[in-house]
Amino acid sequence: MEREAGPEPVTELDEVTAELGGRTVLRGVSLTVGRGEVVALLGANGSGKSTVVRAVVGQVPVTGGGLRLFGHPVRSFGDWSRVGYVPQRSTAAGGVPATVREVVAAGRLARRRLRPLRRADRAAVDRAIERVGLAERAGEPVDALSGGQHQRVLIARALTAEPELLIMDEPLAGVDLDSQRVLAETLRTQVEGGASVLLVLHELGPLAPLIDRAVVLGHGRVERTVDRPALLPEGSHPCHPADELEPSAEPTLQTGVL
Numbered sequence: 001m002e003r004e005a006g007p008e009p010v011t012e013l014d015e016v017t018a019e020l021g022g023r024t025v026l027r028g029v030s031l032t033v034g035r036g037e038v039v040a041l042l043g044a045n046g047s048g049k050s051t052v053v054r055a056v057v058g059q060v061p062v063t064g065g066g067l068r069l070f071g072h073p074v075r076s077f078g079d080w081s082r083v084g085y086v087p088q089r090s091t092a093a094g095g096v097p098a099t100v101r102e103v104v105a106a107g108r109l110a111r112r113r114l115r116p117l118r119r120a121d122r123a124a125v126d127r128a129i130e131r132v133g134l135a136e137r138a139g140e141p142v143d144a145l146s147g148g149q150h151q152r153v154l155i156a157r158a159l160t161a162e163p164e165l166l167i168m169d170e171p172l173a174g175v176d177l178d179s180q181r182v183l184a185e186t187l188r189t190q191v192e193g194g195a196s197v198l199l200v201l202h203e204l205g206p207l208a209p210l211i212d213r214a215v216v217l218g219h220g221r222v223e224r225t226v227d228r229p230a231l232l233p234e235g236s237h238p239c240h241p242a243d244e245l246e247p248s249a250e251p252t253l254q255t256g257v258l
């Protein structure tokens, strides 16, 4: 694939296609996340954002094109401890009997490749819980938490693994503004430490200053790419407010803040 010089690619999609339920959902998506970059996927409901990230984490098989993680084809990639994934909330919540600390510690276990946690690991778990503002709830079962608090637990779980590539599907959904700011600050620290981030967003919110590139999807394709979207004038941030009801329709370009 032709590429401009830039940071070493951590994730590369080259004309990726994917099908779900017998329907083509990704129609040739190309994008790259370089080391230390933060890339946001934007677009209307149904444009294919979640499918892109689920393809990157190997949950949706790619039917065409190339998808590489840390230089390896995703099909043969085996070092998943380098990747942290926070799925869309609705797919992860509910009926979990574990406590907040146990769920977050599971993230650290992945980093330790299932070897027992040491004192430093336990301290990292407590730090992650504190960062997302749940220190006082650490011993409670996660199913006793609100939706937004649950989301913060999943974020802490991903952060405590200190992954090289952090993938988050709408991490801000249902999270109050204060917690969004906490997440932005935490992400900034991770990125300063060299992490790369690919995340699905509906609006940039407090994460805007962190984002190197916004990739706007429409109908399973990249409609456009915007560098440093925070530098755009207020009101022209790249979001797409409408649902995509008819996937075969011609894509239309819209801008606006949701």
Ligand SMILES: Nc1ncnc2c1ncn2[C@@H]1O[C@H](COP(=O)(O)OP(=O)(O)OP(=O)(O)O)[C@@H](O)[C@H]1O
Binding pocket: 020, 021, 022, 023, 025, 043, 044, 045, 046, 047, 048, 049, 050, 051, 052, 247
């Ligand atoms: N399991 C499935 N079977 C069939 N079609 C699916 C399945 N999951 C998703 N789709 C379809 O694939 C398309 C893309 O879905 P996807 O979840 O990737 O969109 P999205 O951009 O993440 O949307 P949202 O903003 O609503 O989360 C949609 O038209 C959706 O209906």
